[in-house]
Amino acid sequence: MIELTINGKKVKTEKGKTILQAALSNGIKIPNLCYDKRVVPFGGCRVCVVEIEGQRKLEASCATLAGDGMVVLTDTPKVRRARQAVLEFMLVHHPLDCPVCDKAGECDLQELVYEYGKPDGRFVREKKHSPPDTKGPLVELTANRCILCGKCVRLCSEYQGRGALGFIGRGFSTVVQPAFGEAIECDYCGQCIDICPTGALLNKSFKYKARPWSLEEKDTICPFCSCGCTLTLGIREGKILRSRGKEDLGVSGGNLCGRGRFGFDYIYSENRLKTPFIRKEANLEPSTWDEALAYISDRLKYILSNANGSESVGAIGSHRCTNEDNFMLRKFMQNVVGSDNMDSSSALGFSRVRKALNMVFGLKDHTIDMKSPIGKDVILIIESDLSVTHPVFGLNILKAKREGAKLIVADSKETKLTKHSTQWSRIKQGTGVAFLNGIMKVIVDKGLFNREVASGITGFSELEKSLEAYSPEKVTEITGISSEELIGAAETLAKAKSRILSFTLSPSENTKCIDTILAASNLVILLGEGPESLQIPAEYANTYGAYSMGIRPDAGKSEGKNLFDMLYVSGSINALYIMGEDPVSVLPYKSRIIKTLKSLELLIVQDIALTETAKLAHVILPASSWAEKDGTFTNAEGVTQRVYKLIDSTGEALPDWQILRNLSSAMGTDMAAGTLEGLSNEIKKTIRSEKATSNKRTFHPVLYSRGEEPDNEYPLSLVTRDILQHSGTMSTRSKTLNLVSSEAIIEMNERDAKRFGISDNSHVKVISRRGAVYLRAAVSDEVPDGAVYVPAHFPHSGISTLTSPSIHGGIAMETVRVEAA
Amino acid sequence: MRVEDLDVNEMIGDVGKIICEHDRKKGVLIHAFQKIQQDYGYLPGEVLMTLSKKLSLPLAEIYSVASFYKQFHFSPRGKKVVRVCMGTACHVRGAKNVLNALEDEFGIKQGETTDDLAMTLETVGCVGCCGLAPVATINEDVVGDIGKKKLELLVKAIKEEEK
Ligand code: SF4
Ligand code: SF4
Ligand code: SF4
Ligand code: FES
Ligand code: FES
Numbered sequence: 008m009i010e011l012t013i014n015g016k017k018v019k020t021e022k023g024k025t026i027l028q029a030a031l032s033n034g035i036k037i038p039n040l041c042y043d044k045r046v047v048p049f050g051g052c053r054v055c056v057v058e059i060e061g062q063r064k065l066e067a068s069c070a071t072l073a074g075d076g077m078v079v080l081t082d083t084p085k086v087r088r089a090r091q092a093v094l095e096f097m098l099v100h101h102p103l104d105c106p107v108c109d110k111a112g113e114c115d116l117q118e119l120v121y122e123y124g125k126p127d128g129r130f131v132r133e134k135k136h137s138p139p140d141t142k143g144p145l146v147e148l149t150a151n152r153c154i155l156c157g158k159c160v161r162l163c164s165e166y167q168g169r170g171a172l173g174f175i176g177r178g179f180s181t182v183v184q185p186a187f188g189e190a191i192e193c194d195y196c197g198q199c200i201d202i203c204p205t206g207a208l209l210n211k212s213f214k215y216k217a218r219p220w221s222l223e224e225k226d227t228i229c230p231f232c233s234c235g236c237t238l239t240l241g242i243r244e245g246k247i248l249r250s251r252g253k254e255d256l257g258v259s260g261g262n263l264c265g266r267g268r269f270g271f272d273y274i275y276s277e278n279r280l281k282t283p284f285i286r287k288e289a290n291l292e293p294s295t296w297d298e299a300l301a302y303i304s305d306r307l308k309y310i311l312s313n314a315n316g317s318e319s320v321g322a323i324g325s326h327r328c329t330n331e332d333n334f335m336l337r338k339f340m341q342n343v344v345g346s347d348n349m350d351s352s353s354a355l356g357f358s359r360v361r362k363a364l365n366m367v368f369g370l371k372d373h374t375i376d377m378k379s380p381i382g383k384d385v386i387l388i389i390e391s392d393l394s395v396t397h398p399v400f401g402l403n404i405l406k407a408k409r410e411g412a413k414l415i416v417a418d419s420k421e422t423k424l425t426k427h428s429t430q431w432s433r434i435k436q437g438t439g440v441a442f443l444n445g446i447m448k449v450i451v452d453k454g455l456f457n458r459e460v461a462s463g464i465t466g467f468s469e470l471e472k473s474l475e476a477y478s479p480e481k482v483t484e485i486t487g488i489s490s491e492e493l494i495g496a497a498e499t500l501a502k503a504k505s506r507i508l509s510f511t512l513s514p515s516e517n518t519k520c521i522d523t524i525l526a527a528s529n530l531v532i533l534l535g536e537g538p539e540s541l542q543i544p545a546e547y548a549n550t551y552g553a554y555s556m557g558i559r560p561d562a563g564k565s566e567g568k569n570l571f572d573m574l575y576v577s578g579s580i581n582a583l584y585i586m587g588e589d590p591v592s593v594l595p596y597k598s599r600i601i602k603t604l605k606s607l608e609l610l611i612v613q614d615i616a617l618t619e620t621a622k623l624a625h626v627i628l629p630a631s632s633w634a635e636k637d638g639t640f641t642n643a644e645g646v647t648q649r650v651y652k653l654i655d656s657t658g659e660a661l662p663d664w665q666i667l668r669n670l671s672s673a674m675g676t677d678m679a680a681g682t683l684e685g686l687s688n689e690i691k692k693t694i695r696s697e698k699a700t701s702n703k704r705t706f707h708p709v710l711y712s713r714g715e716e717p718d719n720e721y722p723l724s725l726v727t728r729d730i731l732q733h734s735g736t737m738s739t740r741s742k743t744l745n746l747v748s749s750e751a752i753i754e755m756n757e758r759d760a761k762r763f764g765i766s767d768n769s770h771v772k773v774i775s776r777r778g779a780v781y782l783r784a785a786v787s788d789e790v791p792d793g794a795v796y797v798p799a800h801f802p803h804s805g806i807s808t809l810t811s812p813s814i815h816g817g818i819a820m821e822t823v824r825v826e827a828a
Numbered sequence: 829m830r831v832e833d834l835d836v837n838e839m840i841g842d843v844g845k846i847i848c849e850h851d852r853k854k855g856v857l858i859h860a861f862q863k864i865q866q867d868y869g870y871l872p873g874e875v876l877m878t879l880s881k882k883l884s885l886p887l888a889e890i891y892s893v894a895s896f897y898k899q900f901h902f903s904p905r906g907k908k909v910v911r912v913c914m915g916t917a918c919h920v921r922g923a924k925n926v927l928n929a930l931e932d933e934f935g936i937k938q939g940e941t942t943d944d945l946a947m948t949l950e951t952v953g954c955v956g957c958c959g960l961a962p963v964a965t966i967n968e969d970v971v972g973d974i975g976k977k978k979l980e981l982l983v984k985a986i987k988e989e990e991k
Contacts, residue, residue: 164886173895186876186886186888186890187902
């Protein structure tokens with residue numbers, strides 16, 4: 008710690024901090040335009056100049072280290088004059104078109120000029136005339152408003168790891184632009200919009216929608232992935248007009264990805280449900296709430312009155328709904344129906360993580376720590392692109408790498424993480440388990456672990472035996488990477504002082520399975536570490552929460568029916584209540600699910616929009632969207648955060664928990680918790696968080712097995728992978744996100760494209776053993792030979808027609824053939 | 829040079845030992861540009877794209893560095909590069925007329941290249957022989973004292989096929 012005096016006040020700061028940082032962290036404001044704590048100081052704008060005692064020159068406080076005993080003055084006449092001059096220069100070319108600039112009112116430049124500027128500049132120069140560059144879909148660039156502070160350039164390249172923008176040209180004609188002045192083609196995170204201190208970079212979807220001062224801003228939690236970022240929503244006249252991140256706010260510190268920033272308009276999609284519907288013959292007809300509830304009540308009571316009645320009713324909960332909604336569903340099932348048949352789509356994701364970690368460590372909980380990558384020696388990623396599925400967690404991985412961590416990525420596809428990796432082991436799709444086993448084999452053979460400790464753990468000899476089959480040569484055969492690469496990775500990992508293994512598991516990705524978790528756990532235990540070295544985030548905004556609320560078959564006294572029973576086995580149940588989920592689009596093997604759902608006596612679907620599943624229902628109940636109700640979400644870190652009712656419900660839609668409460672009353676059971684508050688209290692009493700510490704360790708050796716083998720008829724593996732612009736299927740209802748990506752594009756390598764006579768951007772027919780769909784193809788060198796890659800987000804692209812789930816938890820990689828269409 | 833074969837460590841030499849990987853890659857850019865320009869006469873977009881992949885540096889960063897230097901070009905250049913001096917001395921002695929005349933004759937503006945890639949017309953600030961003003965250069969050759977007569981010769985020299 009060092010001590011310095013700023014404006015007569017003694018302040019302390021860490022060694023290595025700049026004067027500006029010392030001041031800001033002690034509540035002293037120094038104006039700045041090119042400083043941002045996420046990027047390396049630049050010292051370009053000079054408005055942060057200060058006087059330092061004993062120095063004749065003014066110094067830029069953002070680029071000068073604080074020294075012990077330094078005496079700094081930040082607001083003297085000399086300093087003010089300098090700032091005034093600097094601003095005067097900045098305005099020489101600036102168009103000062105504040106009346107038509109969306110930034111006006113929250114523009115750093117405007118505010119500083121207002122404080123320090125002079126009414127007239129001494130310079131008369133031609134103003135720059137450059138029409139806004141509106142070529143990009145989401146970000147608009149008006150070069151003449153740019154003061155070349157370089158924050159966007161540095162943020163995009165250093166922090167986001169993208170580098171879509173550069174300073175182009177030199178001298179007066181320098182502009183900030185993408186390469187060759189072409190349309191911005193990037194991650195569309197919009198982080199550069201937030202960081203720009205002027206109106207040069209603007210949110211195109213918000214353009215001319217409202218003056219910032221006419222917006223009411225409210226904070227809530229992002230409805231998409233499980234990072235749980237805080238969105239600051241701008242609302243006017245009851246409509247959400249924009250979303251932005253605010254510095255230091257929430258778990259992400261104000262960072263957002265493009266989904267959180269641009270995707271909220273999914274709630275304004277055209278097919279939002281406004282009234283209940285009841286099926287009359289073949290048609291779904293609008294009804295009143297009373298009719299709908301009475302109808303459900305009658306039919307459900309009838310079904311319940313049969314022998315084993317309650318056994319024949321099931322429910323599916325949702326990561327899109329709040330904890331309160333999910334808890335109410337559980338209460339409804341347990342108290343009104345009397346059944347434990349409950350599950351959610353996380354049966355193919357987070358539930359498997361929980362199950363595996365319970366087997367290995369005896370854990371009853373699993374959270375990640377989004378900051379866990381920071382400061383680690385080695386980060387190992389298995390077949391995942393966390394920068395896509397969990398973008399803000401991904402930023403921390405990149406940050407750790409910048410600060411010196413070794414990043415080893417085992418993945419078949421080129422991703423942002425592989426681009427930034429220290430070692431990219433391009434294993435074949437779906438061979439992560441073999442790779443992990445191979446690493447363990449090297450560690451065991453070379454004695455890179457504490458044998459004494461490890462051999463005392465249950466299952467060690469079995470593990471050692473199972474690894475026999477994973478010699479480097481054998482692993483090379485399976486994964487396609489060289490033995491040297493494998494040995495190198497094993498050594499780096501084993502010799503590191505600290506490490507994490509991270510990957511994702513979700514219904515929309517098919518190259519990993521429960522075995523991947525077990526293999527990764529074995530590796531972690533072998534190296535003498537515990538579950539904190541495994542960072543496997545829950546998938547979506549409230550996946551973790553829904554699970555904790557007991558939306559799973561084993562939450563009650565008896566083991567209920569699970570997702571597979573309810574959706575893939577006809578006749579397993581007679582009635583199904585689906586809240587906030589669209590299994591037909593989201594889950595693999597569409598035709599089977601449709602068949603099961605059609606065989607039901609009663610299908611109730613409660614959702615915000617007319618989904619593919621809702622179209623099959625006997626009754627549809629309209630639910631309020633995430634911004635239309637109060638409640639809580641719990642993110643992958645296990646942090647429970649409030650989401651707020653910010654706007655009125657659409658039509659007659661009601662919050663999910665209220666619908667269930669009303670239905671319970673209609674069926675003659677009054678739920679004790681009639682209010683949200685009562686419900687929260689009950690949750691607090693019922694759901695005890697079992698904090699995860701356990702010393703139990705067991706090896707669970709797993710063998711590598713793959714899904715379908717490619718053959719002559721179906722020569723390609725089909726890999727489903729998420730894309731950055733979407734999270735789950737709801738985001739595909741966002742018009743703004745769809746400007747970037749609105750359909751599933753099938754990516755294939757040039758060699759395969761040639762082999763099957765397919766050209767870039769053409770349409771192809773993709774055929775699997777389960778069905779066929781037509782998709783647009785992209786020829787890409789990011790993907791390897793022998794496999795095609797598609798995202799499963801888009802309901803209308805019908806990827807779930809092609810895929811199938813693995814009921815026992817193994818890899819469910821399909822094979823397909825492609826034909827030019 | 830094939831961009832794919834570029835060896836960063838060899839090109840950067842001993843300095844590479846003391847700077848970080850990113851700086852090594854960035855440091856090698858100018859050399860790479862020069863070599864590419866030698867081979868192609870300019871920096872073609874696709875080649876820069878390959879370079880960007882090869883070095884895993886973002887294209888915008890590469891383009892940013894290249895666009896800083898006047899010596900690098902992003903479109904094909906003519907066989908003959910004609911530079912009309914617009915320095916002070918030449919300006920006073922009628923450089924503007926020379927430029928206008930050439931622009932009219934070849935139907936291109938300064939900074940442009942004729943469609944048949946025969947000639948690129950540029951301006952330059954003082955080539956260092958003000959005594960001969962107004963001056964123009966054709967590739968490496970200097971033509972001075974450009975009056976009416978000389979102008980015709982200049983045009984002829986430009987049109988002349990290269991031997
Ligand atoms: S939107 Fe994100 S990726 Fe695109 S230019 Fe801006 S900061 Fe870079
Ligand atoms: S566009 Fe904005 S952030 Fe980027 S350099 Fe210009 S003023 Fe700075
Ligand atoms: S999708 Fe995830 S990373 Fe993106 S803003 Fe929302 S919570 Fe944050
Ligand atoms: S903030 Fe210090 S020079 Fe810009
Ligand atoms: S001004 Fe033209 S040569 Fe010097």
